[in-house]
Amino acid sequence: MPAEPxxxxxxxxxxxxxxxxxxxxxxxxxxxxxxxxxxARGVPDTDWHIATLYEFAAALGASLLVPGYSRxxxxxxxxxxxxxxxxxxVETGLCPLVTFAGEPLYRPGREPDADELARRRNDYWxxxxxxxxxxxxxxxxxxxxxxxxxxxxxxxxxxMLFEGRLPDLNLGTADGASCAPAVRQxxxxxLHKQSAYSWVVDGRFKGGYITRHYGQPIRGIHAVQxxxxxxxxxxxxxxxxxxxxxxxxxxxxxxxxxxxxxxLTCKE
Numbered sequence: 001m002p003a004e005p006x007x008x009x010x011x012x013x014x015x016x017x018x019x020x021x022x023x024x025x026x027x028x029x030x031x032x033x034x035x036x037x038x039x040a041r042g043v044p045d046t047d048w049h050i051a052t053l054y055e056f057a058a059a060l061g062a063s064l065l066v067p068g069y070s071r072x073x074x075x076x077x078x079x080x081x082x083x084x085x086x087x088x089x090v091e092t093g094l095c096p097l098v099t100f101a102g103e104p105l106y107r108p109g110r111e112p113d114a115d116e117l118a119r120r121r122n123d124y125w126x127x128x129x130x131x132x133x134x135x136x137x138x139x140x141x142x143x144x145x146x147x148x149x150x151x152x153x154x155x156x157x158x159x160m161l162f163e164g165r166l167p168d169l170n171l172g173t174a175d176g177a178s179c180a181p182a183v184r185q186x187x188x189x190x191l192h193k194q195s196a197y198s199w200v201v202d203g204r205f206k207g208g209y210i211t212r213h214y215g216q217p218i219r220g221i222h223a224v225q226x227x228x229x230x231x232x233x234x235x236x237x238x239x240x241x242x243x244x245x246x247x248x249x250x251x252x253x254x255x256x257x258x259x260x261x262x263x264l265t266c267k268e
Contacts, residue, residue: 004029005068007127010135015061015077016143017261018135019054020210021151022076023047025067030071033111037103038210043070045100049241052194053233054151056250057257062149063135066127072096072105074120076128077115077150077208082117095120132214140220145184145264147258150225155236162204168197168232169252172207172225178215181223185265187224190256196248197232222264226256 005027026043028036052067058064067076074095082094091246095112098104106112110139139146156166169191173184184201192197207215207225215223233246 014061017062124179138150148223153228154230169199170227182263186259
């Protein structure tokens with residue numbers, strides 16, 4: 001039996017920048033595999049290849065935090081108590097029971113009970129958030145201002161979650177609460193200067209739990225979430241990474257990161 005992956009991987013950089021990728025993980029623990037339906041074991045709702053898309057950032061000096069386990073095990077971008085991020089809208093919870101297509105994840109009667117939910121919070125959710133908190137503290141001790149970049153992706157059409165086709169780039173700042181106005185404006189300006197991708201700010205995706213909880217501009221921590229439509233860098237049907245598409249998108253991602261960091265420097 002193959003070894004279980006680590007709960008997370010952390011690359012420590014020197015820039016005031018941490019890129020968190022909470023939905024990049026694909027593993028399901030061996031002890032849980034029989035609980036899931038066969039169709040769920042392929043973890044189709046993964047933020048596919050996000051770590052590959054952002055691997056350039058390590059060379060720039062960014063810190064990178066990547067989980068090992070699927071959001072089907074526990075969603076790292078949800079509050080530990082499972083409370084809703086978007087009250088009144090359909091969304092998946094801390095330990096999802098259905099896919100984005102509304103199909104059950106578990107075999108009949110095998111859904112996690114309260115003890116299992118607590119175990120997953122302890123074994124997977126808490127270690128990731130401890131690492132995230134500690135890395136932000138390390139960077140904040142070295143820099144007056146720090147940027148937390150929440151890197152996400154999703155299929156361009158998910159009828160259960162939103163109508164029609166999602167814009168290519170979906171920037172979330174919790175309606176401006178999770179970062180300084182200068183950081184938000186620098187990112188908006190960067191998006192205005194390009195014409196290859198459609199985009200929106202604080203639309204359907206305003207930033208999940210991590211963006212809202214850790215983004216505290218008054219304490220020098222600025223958080224933004226970028227939800228990218230997967231067709232901009234991969235084939236959504238086969239989940240195959242498309243190096244040509246990804247290369248074009250990477251250029252814009254790097255410009256966005258640099259613009260946000262420059263805005264941070266202006267605040268020092």
